[in-house]
Amino acid sequence: MTTELRRLRNYIDGEFQDAADGRTTEVVNPVTGEAYATAPLSGAADVDAAMAAAEAAFPAWRDVVPAERQKLLLKIADAFEERAEELIAAESENTGKPLGLTRTEEIPPMVDQIRFFAGAARMLEGRSAGEYMEGLTSFIRREPIGVCAQVAPWNYPMMMGVWKFAPALAAGNTVVLKPSDTTPASTVLMAEIIGGVLADLGHPKGVFNVVCGDRDTGRRMVEHPVPAMVSITGSVRAGMQVAESASKDVKRVHLELGGKAPVVVFEDTDMAKAVEDISTAGFFNAGQDCTAATRVLVHESIHDEFVAALAKAAAEIKTGAPDDEDVLYGPLNNANQLAQVSGFIDRLPAHAKVETGGQRVGDKGYFYAPTVVSGLKQDDEIIQNEVFGPVITVQSFTDEEQAINYANGVEYALASSVWTKDHARAMRLSKALEFGCVWINTHIPLVAEMPHGGFKKSGYGKDLSAYGFDDYTRVKHVMTSLDG
Structure with missing residues (x-):
């Protein structure tokens, strides 16, 4: 008798969806080596839909005051705690990680990191305003970048997802996140939780989106004209390809690419x-x-x-x-x-x-x-x-x-x-x-x-800390005349 596989789905503009063309890929439990679920093998239409949703949501989310962005992230952290056992089960089935260690070594840091970035949302620091030329006042605006295309790895699907979406949302960006094709389950569950909090607080549905798929899906995200920033945790080869592709339209790039400590x-x-x-x-x-x-x-x-x-x-x-x-x-x-x-x-x-x-x-x-x-x-x-x-x-x-x-x-x-x-x-x-x-x-x-981040072929940009938060912002100089 064949066991029916669980069906995972993309999360786009507040709705769970199959791939537009119906294609799927099997998700394997590494403990058994057997498939237990299917996930969308997303194509161009799915990436287009997710990017359109994130782009449409950005103006309203950008203009939400930092205190409200903080409130969202704090509620997400609370929801992760409340549904910790579901997250642990999904992560363990998808990766084979020990349940006990996932409970003690991953959930608490994830929740803490979300709460840290909730606080960072209200710390948009810049140099003080001043007159650096007579009759003119200069000041700094620190602003969100826009839509962020993010690709997470399979070794820590949940935690690396947090490292990506938390600073991005805190800074006022919108997100399209792609989990690894081998580990989408916990990311899809996180989308359900985050989507519920967004809806409860009345924020745009497209602020956070999840697109499942393979390397081609990731490539389409990187090459897509909408994202202003691409963030990836992965291999050196993948990072080099992302940097090359993103350079064609001068996207900002954030790379964490491995190590040999x-x-x-x-x-x-x-x-x-x-x-x-x-x-x-x-x-x-x-x-x-x-x-x-x-x-x-x-x-x-x-x-x-x-x-x-x-x-x-x-x-x-x-x-x-x-x-x-x-x-x-x-x-x-x-x-x-x-x-x-x-x-x-x-x-x-x-x-x-x-x-x-x-x-x-x-x-x-x-x-x-x-x-x-x-x-x-x-x-x-x-x-x-x-x-x-x-x-x-x-x-x-x-x-x-x-x-x-x-x-x-x-x-x-x-x-x-x-x-x-x-x-x-x-x-x-x-x-x-x-x-x-x-x-x-x-x-x-x-x-x-x-901060966490490397040099040389380990990439550039920082995760965690105020430095990681700054990576998801842009700096604008504003100068005004004092004589009217």
Whole structure:
């Protein structure tokens, strides 16, 4: 007997809709490897409709006073809390994430981040007005940009959706958000919640829209003439394509494109704490995190001891089904990602050593064992490229200079960490490391008040913080004559 698949739908101008041409794509539960839903495979007509709705809603939403935008976001945050269990269930079914960790590690930060941007809506700061030329007064207007086309990734569908829509709406923009084709379920549920709050407060229906689809759908959004800004979290390749496409009509672009975070461990560190924290930060969410602690650099004097301890800790970490309270992480997101992670291990050079793991777990779903690889060189593929899986690599360094060279010697520049009891050394490294974030004796915590974003091929623009809010505004100079 065939089980009927759940039907997910686009959310455009306050209504749930199928793709105009009826096309769909299957949504797979990565725990089982089996489809459980269908989602629209949106085409040009659907993107046109969503952009038209957002464009029509923009003038009224732009003119809503900041206090009312704050009220909307606060009510959205409250609604997310009230319907947290539904969001957790949707996210877990779509990604395979552990239910308990999704409840404690994702819902509270998401709600907090929405509330932060609710406050930011009322903090449109600019330089004070003044006379910088005799007889003339200048002042600054900080305004919303317009319609924002936003593309979220599959590793954190809910949270990355929040990072995109919350600052955009707070600043007075309207939104067309596209989730990944493998993880639309929680985003569609968020649309239902946000749409309900918009309706309750009497705001235009087209302020927030969700369009499901594949890469072609995303490409149509980026190329569409309506959006004034495009924001994407994804691969370097995708970001480069977006930047190239957006340049043709000079759209503003916001890119967060991945990382290869160095974790620099010196000989004076508290090894037990470092091993425990690094293993958690490396394997959390199956290593599917742009900031994951997956590239460890260890001083040669403690290298062997550290590798042994890290391998032991990794071997004790459990992956499994979402309802198992003992698991740290669930499956990889999709079959392609399983193949990618497996491929990195299969192609390891002869000088590399798999200390633990290195294989798929089970014959159903996309589970992969926590893996530690040592004996690597700086130019090895697995050091230079993002694995995006539960794989931690370990290299040895001789001194501070070599540690810095190794750490900076990749094309990514999103996040990093330094582990030492030497304050002066930590300060030197925090200056020398070319990454958007440097943690000291910790790795992976984020707060709404501080910016998240990288350099080099990790992209540009900031998420979270007042800097992230500013990215969704434009600055206008107004000058007036004092003589009438």
